Amino acid sequence: MSSRLLKHAFSLLHVDHVRLNAQWNYKHVISPYYRMYYIDDGEGMVSGERDKVTLEPGHIYLIPSFTLCNLSCPSYLSQYFIQFFEAAPDGISLFYNSRQLMKLPATDTDIANFKRMLAINPGRGINRSDNPKVYEKTPITASTVN
Numbered sequence: 352m353s354s355r356l357l358k359h360a361f362s363l364l365h366v367d368h369v370r371l372n373a374q375w376n377y378k379h380v381i382s383p384y385y386r387m388y389y390i391d392d393g394e395g396m397v398s399g400e401r402d403k404v405t406l407e408p409g410h411i412y413l414i415p416s417f418t419l420c421n422l423s424c425p426s427y428l429s430q431y432f433i434q435f436f437e438a439a440p441d442g443i444s445l446f447y448n449s450r451q452l453m454k455l456p457a458t459d460t461d462i463a464n465f466k467r468m469l470a471i472n473p474g475r476g477i478n479r480s481d482n483p484k485v486y487e488k489t490p491i492t493a494s495t496v497n
Contacts (some may be wrong), residue, residue: 361385366468367476371395375424378460379401382435384413386486389457389465391430397422402452406430411461416444420452431465 364384366490368391375395387404393408395406397414398421406428412421416437 360438361435362438363433363468363472364436365475365477366472368431368469369429369476371428371430373424373426375422375428377422379419380422381417381419382414382434383416384410384434385416386421387433387435388412388414389431389462390428391431391462391483393424393427395422395428395430397452399450399452404452404454409457411457415450418450418452421428431469431495433465433468441470451497 371393377451389411390406390408392408399408399414400419404412406424441443450459450472
């Protein structure tokens with residue numbers, strides 16, 4: 352029996368807890384990093400080329416890097432988010448063959464981990480704009496990676 356060791360490395364880019372409104376409405380977003388959301392209140396939507404997922408409280412969402420998506424909020428959305436880069440020794444992403452949006456029910460441990468990531472990484476939010484077309488094009492993206 353062969354065992355596969357995970358040799359990928361992950362670097363934190365941003366972590367924050369934000370409250371969004373109907374202005375959070377962006378089309379054709381594609382990011383070089385992963386996005387992970389935990390929704391604690393409200394509702395939003397993420398749609399990809401094949402998927403359309405409702406962001407709802409009590410769930411975790413993963414958007415793999417380089418996944419084209421649309422982000423929207425009809426009125427109010429409260430979310431924790433973590434954005435991180437992936438480095439693979441062979442250059443092939445874990446999700447190379449499957450760039451789909453993922454949704455899972457959040458456990459108490461998941462929620463505690465999101466809150467802990469925020470607590471131990473103060474000041475790692477996106478404080479300039481919630482518009483990916485703005486914050487993904489600034490040099491701060493490269494300089495905040497640890």
